[in-house]
Amino acid sequence: MYEKEYILIKKELTDALLVANAYIDEVESYTAITAPESTLGTILSEQTKSDIKLKQFYKKKRKLMFFLDKLPDVSSFLCVNCKQIIELDRLLLMPKASFCTKCASES
Numbered sequence: 753m754y755e756k757e758y759i760l761i762k763k764e765l766t767d768a769l770l771v772a773n774a775y776i777d778e779v780e781s782y783t784a785i786t787a788p789e790s791t792l793g794t795i796l797s798e799q800t801k802s803d804i805k806l807k808q809f810y811k812k813k814r815k816l817m818f819f820l821d822k823l824p825d826v827s828s829f830l831c832v833n834c835k836q837i838i839e840l841d842r843l844l845l846m847p848k849a850s851f852c853t854k855c856a857s858e859s
């Protein structure tokens with residue numbers, strides 16, 4: 753049951769996780785090194801910007817891991833109304849969403 757959906761959701765989650773991991777790796781590697789000619793103000797403002805973004809990606813990664821854990825229960829990723837897969841972007845914003853965007857906007 754839901755084998756096709758399982759594969760699709762798993763691929764989407766894994767892809768998103770790869771993107772998040774690549775971003776985290778990249779930012780972690782360059783935040784440790786700051787150009788010696790940078791002023792302290794520049795260093796701090798650059799770090800703050802990347803820190804905020806990094807935190808967003810950590811949060812996203814935690815959610816993706818949570819979804820992957822939950823994935824064996826494919827039905828929790830499907831819209832209770834139309835049985836289509838709920839969009840990942842929507843789940844990331846509302847992990848407990850039980851309707852797809854279309855059904856939610858029609859209700």
Ligand SMILES: [Zn+2]
Pocket residue numbers: 831832833834835836851852853854855856
């Ligand atoms: Zn729906």
